[in-house]
Every structure is written in structure tokens, then in C-alpha cells.
Amino acid sequence: MAFNKLPKTIFYSLFSFWIILALGAAGSWYWWKNAIAPVSSSEEELITVEVSEGSSGQEIGNQLEEKDLINSTLAWRIWLFSLRLEDNTDDLRAGSYQLSPSDSLPEIGQQIREGKVLSTRFTIPEGWTQRQMAEHFEELGYFSAEEFLAAVENIDRDQFPWLPDDIPHLEGFLYPDTYQIPRDRATPDSIITLMLNRFAEVALPIYESQESPYSFLEWVTLASIVEKEAVVDEERSRIAGVFAKRLEEGMRLAADPTVEYGLNIEQTEEQTLTLEQVNTPSPYNTYLNSGLPPTPIASPGKPALEDSLNPPETDYLFFVARYDGTHIFSETFEEHEEAQRQIQN
Structure with a gap:
């Protein structure tokens, strides 16, 4: 039967059905577009x-x-x-x-x-100790300083077999850098793993690239002292050379940062180390003890690691810091004493 021969009632019923179906589809599409549309046009609000x-x-x-x-x-x-x-x-x-x-x-x-979770970024400057890191993470609201300091005493040699034997903590091996980590993974163990992996990535190839008179632990320890002493980049290699020469000649390093680390203090221009503090016995006191301290005293960066592994030849045996961060270098003890008098005056 031809479509135009349908009874009018059936024709209008079919016509109405298709109109309703089309309107329903259009309405559903309109609702869906609005339902999934952005709630706001503000791109700044998070x-x-x-x-x-x-x-x-x-x-x-x-x-x-x-x-x-x-x-x-x-x-x-x-x-x-x-x-x-x-x-x-x-x-x-x-x-x-x-x-x-x-x-x-x-x-x-x-x-x-x-899983594009919220990331958090943190920066650890060169020369920071693990205690400074712990306090920084607490300030950021990640976890308490005590939690981090407890975690750095857990030495996972299965995951990091390159770590030296018999170290009591990870001081010196937490590489200073800028890191990004998912906010919900900002735990002491996750952050420590991140920093140790970065140390292995940066430092191990340096040490393995050439012969060294130092063990792995001695090298990182020396680099940490160079890092703490060298305020001006241009002086870093010279300072490394002085320390290498003193070690070679059997002289004590007499480095202030080692005394500070052993006493858990930090000297300032207004409050320098006292004679009593310098004479306080400590495994880290390089005024009283020969050789290197038992562990690093801070986290050295790549330049300090490189300069400490391959220091330049030098005739200098002494240096003393000016108040602007630079140093006066001397070949003899008499010259060193005169440099100290100049600075004090």
C-alpha cells in the first residue's frame, strides 16, 4: 500500500512519533552537551x-x-x-x-x-645536611623532621649496593637537586629513593671514570667538606687542591665546617667558632683528628665531586675566609697568620 494511501489517523500518528523522537533526541543531545560542559570559564581556579x-x-x-x-x-x-x-x-x-x-x-x-595526580616540587641546595633537609620537608608539610631523620638511618643495600659499608646514615649521598614527585607519594622513603637514584646517576660515573687515591666514601666525604668551604665557585678547585695537598702531607685539614657538623651548630659572622668549640673532641673535628671525618658532612654537588676527585696541583697549604665568602690562600703558616690578622683588623 502506498504511503500516501495511509489513513489520515495512522499517517498523523507516525508523523507525530517521528517528531517526538526527533525532539527527544535533540533534547537529549542538548542536555548531554550542557551536562558535560565546563562549570566555569575561569582557567585560574584550581x-x-x-x-x-x-x-x-x-x-x-x-x-x-x-x-x-x-x-x-x-x-x-x-x-x-x-x-x-x-x-x-x-x-x-x-x-x-x-x-x-x-x-x-x-x-x-x-x-x-x-592518574595525573597533583605533583609537588622541592629543591635541595648544594651543601645542605640531612638535618636541614628534614626541617625543610617539615616546613613544606610533607612529614615531620623526625620521620625523615629516622628514615635516613635505614640503609637499603639491596636496592643501592653501591653505598659504602658501615655508614650510620645517608649523609652526603642524598643528591642536591630540584625534584618533582606526586604529592601523595611525598614520603621519607620515596624521597630518599629519588635522591639516591639521582646520586647514582650523577656521581657514580664520575668516580668510575678515573683512578682515585680515595675510597668511594673518602671521596664523597672530601667533596662534602669542599662544598661547605667553597662559597665562591671560582675558588672551589683551589680549595680542593689545598685539602688534597694537606692529606698527602699528613697535615690535619683544620676545616671549620667539620667542627660545626660535629657540634650541630652553624657559625655566623657575628658568632664565629670559639676556641673552646674548636678544642671540643669529636670524630668530626679535623683540628684535633688527622685524615677525613668518618662520614660526609653535607651533600656535595657535581662540581665539588669533580674537583675533589681531580684537584689541581697547588703550593698552597692554608686559606682563611674573608667576610665576603672569598679566601686568602697562603703557602706557609707565617703567611697564613698574617692573612688572619689582616681579616681581623
């Missing part, structure tokens, strides 16, 4: 969301809606269902996220699906 381990997709959707990051939890459930149809999974990863309401629902969901 909202932190904590997704706990084991959270369901519905729980995450409710949290996103409560924080005004998505328009509809129904649209969120539909989006998750479409993922399941597409690749048979709708897994969402736990962690801390910084999300923007200027992103659409699929964009926000994809960040959580891919």
Missing part, C-alpha cells in the same frame, strides 16, 4: 580533590559535583558506562588532583583515569 583508594565511580562523581567541578552525576555515570563499553574498564586512580572547573567532564574524568 580545586584540590582527594580520591581515596577503593572509592567507587559514584562516590567520586558525588565529590566532583559537591566541589562544583561537574554539572551532573548522571552525566558522570553515563560517561563511565561509555568507557566500560569502549574498552571494558572504567578504572579511576586514587590520589590528590588539582582540577579546574574550566575543564569539561570528560577532561576531568580522563585526568583521574590516567
Whole structure:
């Protein structure tokens, strides 16, 4: 029967059905576009969301809606269902996220699906001790200083077999650098692993590249003292040369930073080391003890490591610091005493 021969009632019923179907489809499409659209146009606003381990997709959707990051939890459930149809999974990863309401629902969901967790960045300057690091991490709100100082005493030689034997802690082997780590992984162990891996990446090739009169531990220890003494970059290699010559001739290093480390103090221009402090016995006191201290006293950077492994030849045996960070170098003790008088005056 020809379409134009249909009874009018049936014709109008079919026509109405297709109109309703088209309007419904258009309405659904309009609703969907609005449901997944960004909540806000502000690109500067970032909202932190904590997704706990084991959270369901519905729980995450409710949290996103409560924080005004998505328009509809129904649209969120539909989006998750479409993922399941597409690749048979709708897994969402736990962690801390910084999300923007200027992103659409699929964009926000994809960040959580891919685990693009909130990262944190920290910088450890050259010459810092593990105690300074601990205090810094506490100030950043990662964990307590005590937690970090306890963790650096756990020597994992299975994971890091290159670490020297019989060291009581990791002082000197936590490489100074700028690091980025997922915020929810900012634990003492994770950060220590990150820094030890960086030390192995930077320092081990330097030591293995040439013959050295020092053991691995002696080399890092010497580099840490050079790092603490050298304020001006141009003087670093010369300072390394002086220390190498003193060790070669059996002289005590007489380095202030070793005394400071042993007493857990830090001298300043206003409060310099006293004679009593210099004469206080300590395994780290290189005024009283010959040779190198038992461990490094800080974290040396790459230049100090390189200069300490291959120091230049020098006739200097002494140096004394000016108040601007530079030093006066001397070949004899008499010249050294005169340099000290000049600075004091």
C-alpha cells in the first residue's frame, strides 16, 4: 500500500512519533552537551580533590559535583558506562588532583583515569645536611623532621649496593637537586629513593671514570667538606687542591665546617667558632683528628665531586675566609697568620 494511501489517523500518528523522537533526541543531545560542559570559564581556579583508594565511580562523581567541578552525576555515570563499553574498564586512580572547573567532564574524568595526580616540587641546595633537609620537608608539610631523620638511618643495600659499608646514615649521598614527585607519594622513603637514584646517576660515573687515591666514601666525604668551604665557585678547585695537598702531607685539614657538623651548630659572622668549640673532641673535628671525618658532612654537588676527585696541583697549604665568602690562600703558616690578622683588623 502506498504511503500516501495511509489513513489520515495512522499517517498523523507516525508523523507525530517521528517528531517526538526527533525532539527527544535533540533534547537529549542538548542536555548531554550542557551536562558535560565546563562549570566555569575561569582557567585560574584550581580545586584540590582527594580520591581515596577503593572509592567507587559514584562516590567520586558525588565529590566532583559537591566541589562544583561537574554539572551532573548522571552525566558522570553515563560517561563511565561509555568507557566500560569502549574498552571494558572504567578504572579511576586514587590520589590528590588539582582540577579546574574550566575543564569539561570528560577532561576531568580522563585526568583521574590516567592518574595525573597533583605533583609537588622541592629543591635541595648544594651543601645542605640531612638535618636541614628534614626541617625543610617539615616546613613544606610533607612529614615531620623526625620521620625523615629516622628514615635516613635505614640503609637499603639491596636496592643501592653501591653505598659504602658501615655508614650510620645517608649523609652526603642524598643528591642536591630540584625534584618533582606526586604529592601523595611525598614520603621519607620515596624521597630518599629519588635522591639516591639521582646520586647514582650523577656521581657514580664520575668516580668510575678515573683512578682515585680515595675510597668511594673518602671521596664523597672530601667533596662534602669542599662544598661547605667553597662559597665562591671560582675558588672551589683551589680549595680542593689545598685539602688534597694537606692529606698527602699528613697535615690535619683544620676545616671549620667539620667542627660545626660535629657540634650541630652553624657559625655566623657575628658568632664565629670559639676556641673552646674548636678544642671540643669529636670524630668530626679535623683540628684535633688527622685524615677525613668518618662520614660526609653535607651533600656535595657535581662540581665539588669533580674537583675533589681531580684537584689541581697547588703550593698552597692554608686559606682563611674573608667576610665576603672569598679566601686568602697562603703557602706557609707565617703567611697564613698574617692573612688572619689582616681579616681581623
